[in-house]
Amino acid sequence: xxxxxxxxxxxxxxxxQGKAIENALGQLGFGGVNGVRQGKLIEIDLDESDADKAHxxxxxxxxxxxxxxxxxxxDILIDKSE
Amino acid sequence: xxxxxxxxxxxxxxxxQGKAIENALGQLGFGGVNGVRQGKLIEIDLDESDADKAHxxxxxxxxxxxxxxxxxxxDILIDKSE
Numbered sequence: 001x002x003x004x005x006x007x008x009x010x011x012x013x014x015x016x017q018g019k020a021i022e023n024a025l026g027q028l029g030f031g032g033v034n035g036v037r038q039g040k041l042i043e044i045d046l047d048e049s050d051a052d053k054a055h056x057x058x059x060x061x062x063x064x065x066x067x068x069x070x071x072x073x074x075d076i077l078i079d080k081s082e
Numbered sequence: 083x084x085x086x087x088x089x090x091x092x093x094x095x096x097x098x099q100g101k102a103i104e105n106a107l108g109q110l111g112f113g114g115v116n117g118v119r120q121g122k123l124i125e126i127d128l129d130e131s132d133a134d135k136a137h138x139x140x141x142x143x144x145x146x147x148x149x150x151x152x153x154x155x156x157d158i159l160i161d162k163s164e
Contacts, residue, residue, distance in 0.1 A: 007123075008123065008125065025147060028147060032128055032129030032130055034127040034128065034129060036125065036127075037125040038122060038125075041123040042119070042121075043090065043118065043120075043121065044115060044118050045118075046116065057112065057114075061107060065106055065110060
């Protein structure tokens with residue numbers, strides 16, 4: 001079973017990387033950009049075939065390793081098509 | 083209008099960061115992980131209210147700046163709820 005975890009900075013946390021992208025887009029002539037935030041995307045391929053168990057497992061992974069929950073939010077998307 | 087761009091490494095491109103996460107998960111005792119790939123997630127807030135124009139604009143941004151199309155794929159998701 002495949003899952004995607006989106007990890008984004010919480011609101012209010014400074015995002016210099018996003019700011020740099022925003023400035024670079026402006027310099028390339030792309031107007032009308034009000035804000036850019038950069039996050040991480042992690043794709044995991046698991047043996048687990050039960051979606052609920054996989055979700056619980058992935059939550060543990062996020063809490064323990066993948067996300068810094070002080071400054072980051074995570075969102076787990078499980079691909080049930082397989 | 084808000085949009086999210088998912089940037090992932092193409093298949094076959096080595097992903098040492100994903101490999102490091104996979105190893106770290108193993109060391110923490112998470113079994114049954116067959117593979118991990120790490121990508122980027124970029125959230126952009128645009129003035130543009132027309133979804134088609136926004137999509138075209140975002141495609142240009144990806145081609146010119148956001149993604150390295152030699153080794154990365156990008157996927158543009160436009161949030162039409164606003």
